[in-house]
Amino acid sequence: MAKDQIISISKFNKLKRSTSLKIKLAVQNISVFYNGKMAVENINMNINQNEVTALIGPSGCGKSTFIRCINRMNDVIENCTVEGKIFFDETNIYDSNVDVVKLRSSIGMVFQKPNPFPKSIYENIVYAPKLHGIINSKSEADELVEKSLTEAGLFEEVKDRLNESGTGLSGGQQQRLCIARAIAVDPSIILMDEPCSSLDPIATAVIEELIDSLKKKRTIIIITHNMQQAARVSEKTAFFHLGKLIEFSNTSTIFTNPKEKRTLGYITGRFG
Amino acid sequence: MEQHIVKGFDRDLDKIKDHINKISGLVESQLAYVYQSLNERDILIAEKVIERDKKIDKLYQELLDMSIQLFALRQPLAVDLRYVISTIKIASDLEKIGDQTKNIAKASRWLSKLPVNQKVLSVDNLFDIVNLNFRKVVNSFNEEDLKEVKKIWLNDAEVNKCYDIIFRETLTYMLEDTKNIASCSQIISVAKNLERIGDHIQNIAEMIYYYVTGIHITQKISFKEMKTYKKEKKYKTDISNIFKKAKLIAKK
Numbered sequence: 001m002a003k004d005q006i007i008s009i010s011k012f013n014k015l016k017r018s019t020s021l022k023i024k025l026a027v028q029n030i031s032v033f034y035n036g037k038m039a040v041e042n043i044n045m046n047i048n049q050n051e052v053t054a055l056i057g058p059s060g061c062g063k064s065t066f067i068r069c070i071n072r073m074n075d076v077i078e079n080c081t082v083e084g085k086i087f088f089d090e091t092n093i094y095d096s097n098v099d100v101v102k103l104r105s106s107i108g109m110v111f112q113k114p115n116p117f118p119k120s121i122y123e124n125i126v127y128a129p130k131l132h133g134i135i136n137s138k139s140e141a142d143e144l145v146e147k148s149l150t151e152a153g154l155f156e157e158v159k160d161r162l163n164e165s166g167t168g169l170s171g172g173q174q175q176r177l178c179i180a181r182a183i184a185v186d187p188s189i190i191l192m193d194e195p196c197s198s199l200d201p202i203a204t205a206v207i208e209e210l211i212d213s214l215k216k217k218r219t220i221i222i223i224t225h226n227m228q229q230a231a232r233v234s235e236k237t238a239f240f241h242l243g244k245l246i247e248f249s250n251t252s253t254i255f256t257n258p259k260e261k262r263t264l265g266y267i268t269g270r271f272g
Numbered sequence: 273m274e275q276h277i278v279k280g281f282d283r284d285l286d287k288i289k290d291h292i293n294k295i296s297g298l299v300e301s302q303l304a305y306v307y308q309s310l311n312e313r314d315i316l317i318a319e320k321v322i323e324r325d326k327k328i329d330k331l332y333q334e335l336l337d338m339s340i341q342l343f344a345l346r347q348p349l350a351v352d353l354r355y356v357i358s359t360i361k362i363a364s365d366l367e368k369i370g371d372q373t374k375n376i377a378k379a380s381r382w383l384s385k386l387p388v389n390q391k392v393l394s395v396d397n398l399f400d401i402v403n404l405n406f407r408k409v410v411n412s413f414n415e416e417d418l419k420e421v422k423k424i425w426l427n428d429a430e431v432n433k434c435y436d437i438i439f440r441e442t443l444t445y446m447l448e449d450t451k452n453i454a455s456c457s458q459i460i461s462v463a464k465n466l467e468r469i470g471d472h473i474q475n476i477a478e479m480i481y482y483y484v485t486g487i488h489i490t491q492k493i494s495f496k497e498m499k500t501y502k503k504e505k506k507y508k509t510d511i512s513n514i515f516k517k518a519k520l521i522a523k524k
Contacts, residue, residue, distance in 0.1 A: 228347060255349050257486030267349045269281060270274040 024049035024189060024219045025070065030084035032065050032074060039065050041243045043084070047189075047236075052211060052220045054230035054251065057240035058266065063223045066240070067191050070221065071107035072100050088189070105132055108182035112194040114174035116166030116181070121158050124166045124177055125149065125184045132185055144184055152180035153210050172203025179210065183218070190214065192222040196229065208233050227267055231255045239263045273351070284342050285352065288359050289414075291335045295366045296410045298328050302373045303406065303469075306380060307399050310462070313384040321377035328370035335363045351483065358483035362413065365472040365479075369406070372465040372472070379458045379465075386455055395459065398434040398466050405431070405473045412477070416484050425477040425489055426497060429504035431470030438463040 025047035032040040040062040047053050055063045065074065072093060074080045085092045093103055105128070117124050125145045129135045135144055145162065149155035154176045158169070166177050175195060182190055192211075196204040211220055211233050224230050230237055231251055238248040239260070247260040258264045265271045276282050302321055309317035339360050342348065348356050405424050412420045442456040442463075481489040493501070 227349060231349075256353065258350055264350050265274060268352050269276045269278060271277065 021051075022049040023047070024089065026085075026087040027070075028085045028087070030066065030069055030082065030086060032062070032069060033081045033083075034077075035079045036081075039243055040069070043245045045238060045245060045248050047219060047221060049219050050215055050217075051236060052215050052222060052234040053236045053238065054234035055221065055223045055238050055240060056225070056227065056230050056266075057246075058271075059225075061240040062243040063240050064193055065243075067109075067193060067221060067223055070189070070191055071104050071109055073104075073109065075100065101132075105185040106187050107189040107191060108185065108187035109191040109193070110175070110178050110182055110195050112197050114171060114178050114198070116169070116174050116177050118165065118167055120163045121149075121166050121169070121177060122162040124181050128181065128185050134185060148180040148184040149177075151183055151214070152176045153206065153213075154180055170203070172199050172206055175199060175203070175207060176210065179207075179214075183214070187218065189219045189221065192220065194223050194225065197225065204229070227255070239266060241266070278346075281346050281348075281352075284338070284346060285355065288335065288338055288342070288356065291331060291338065292359055292362060292366070292413065293410075295328060295331045295335070295363060295370075296406075296413070298324070298331065299366050299369050299373065300406060300410065302328070302370060303399075303403055306373050306376045307403070309377060309380045310383065310395070313380075315381055315384045318377040318381040318384065322374050322381075325370050325374040328367055332363050332367040336360065351486070354483040354486060358479040361479045362476050365475045369469050369472045372469045375465045376462050379461045383455060383458050395438060395462050395466065398431065398438060398463055401427070401431055401434055402466050402469050402473070405470065409473050409476050409480070413480050416480065418481060418484060421477045421481050422489065422492070425474055425481075426493070426501050428470050428474040429501050431467060432505045435463050435467040435470075 023046045027043055027045045027047070030040065030043040031038060043066060055067065057063050068074045068077075069082050070086060070093075072082075074082055082094065085094055087093075088103070088107065091098065117127060119127070122141075122145055125148050126135060126141045129141070129144055135141045146155060146159075149158065154173060157173060158164075158177075166174065169177060175198075179190070179195075196207050199207065208229065211222065214220060222230075222233065234251045236248065237251045237254040239246045239254065239258075239262070241262055247254065247258055247263040249259070253259075254263060255267060258267065262271075302324060305317050305324075306321050308314065309321065339356050342356055346352075405427055408420060409424050411417070412424065439460060442459050445452040446456045478489050481487070481492070485492075490498075
């Protein structure tokens with residue numbers, strides 16, 4: 001069955017070659033259990049390349065559990081089991097021969113609270129590329145630091161204090177540093193779990209602008225509790241409720257005329 | 273529809289609905305008064321209608337303020353968003369109906385000054401259709417009755433047809449006797465304003481359908497229904513025939 005699915009995805013992408021839209025991630029029958037108790041139930045969805053996909057839903061609906069499946073972060077949680085398949089560029093990431101460390105360099109993640117290493121800004125960026133053997137010399141490292149910080153829109157603000165601690169930056173800058181750190185290993189997908197929840201409106205606007213520029217090269221999946229943010233930044237929106245994917249559609253459809261009653265109830269503030 | 277978790281949101285939406293009902297109530301009474309003033313050649317009633325239009329304008333402005341406030345404070349989405357946008361549009365149409373009624377009142381004031389023996393054509397039929405459609409559309413707004421809304425939308429063809437008949441008649445009368453021009457030109461103005469009111473009623477029907485379903489009403493009208501509607505709506509008066517008739521009258 002897996003083989004058939006792989007062929008169908010490649011066929012789909014071939015057909016779609018005329019347009020710029022391609023499937024980057026195909027999620028098939030994903031279910032997650034904690035201690036045998038189902039937390040996420042049979043999720044099926046296709047994530048398009050170079051698009052922002054927003055995941056919305058009330059607390060405890062399984063968004064974070066689901067997003068952690070995408071780069072196998074659930075593997076490190078004890079008593080957590082994942083069933084189903086996720087095809088990332090036609091490879092099932094749950095295949096036994098998949099190198100998880102390499103996978104996580106291709107699928108980066110940014111968390112709710114900025115978590116820079118207690119090291120210099122420079123060290124924060126070069127740490128992972130050094131581990132992965134992406135950089136071998138000082139000049140390569142310098143170049144990568146500048147490139148990553150520029151892409152994260154932070155270089156101009158910190159270029160004169162690259163050797164200062166990353167934890168000394170403001171909340172918004174720390175979050176952008178974490179994004180720069182994630183993109184230093186050149187991931188093609190970036191997962192963001194409520195990246196703006198601890199930021200003020202200006203820092204949030206900067207991150208949203210950054211997301212818009214990042215999607216030119218990368219695919220982004222973002223969890224947010226802010227409806228307006230989901231509407232502003234994403235092309236597709238998925239609504240989760242009680243561990244199930246209730247509706248997955250174009251963002252404009254979800255926020256103007258959702259098909260499911262539960263989606264309508266949630267986005268209009270009638271339950272949550 | 274379930275209530276919002278934040279009760280204030282429901283209260284704000286209810287306030288908007290109340291305001292729409294207030295405006296439509298006022299417009300309905302304006303229509304009744306203007307009809308009375310036309311029939312009874314009553315200048316005082318006509319003046320009253322003209323004066324009362326200011327109230328409608330004020331209510332419309334209040335509704336705009338309420339809607340802006342709701343957008344800023346509640347950020348409505350989906351059906352709520354469609355509802356608020358639609359009510360703004362509905363209020364705008366109601367305000368324009370108020371203006372058209374005022375125009376009719378002005379024509380009525382003019383007609384009242386004509387000598388009693390001067391022939392004044394009846395616009396009763398057109399008035400009845402427009403009045404009935406208006407009452408129906410206001411009820412449909414409160415009851416969200418989509419079947420009725422569709423009927424009202426299609427019924428605009430009837431209004432146009434009726435206007436066309438009055439237009440043709442008045443042209444004939446004017447050609448028959450130039451003394452009729454004074455009254456007939458005002459009658460045409462009344463009929464034209466009623467026909468425009470019909471269009472606003474149709475717009476309101478469109479907005480009700482849109483906020484309830486999220487689909488534009490024209491997408492839900494079958495090809496056959498649309499064909500009949502367009503056929504009925506088409507302007508039919510052939511003025512050349514009326515001119516021929518006028519020439520014959522002149523010869524006699």
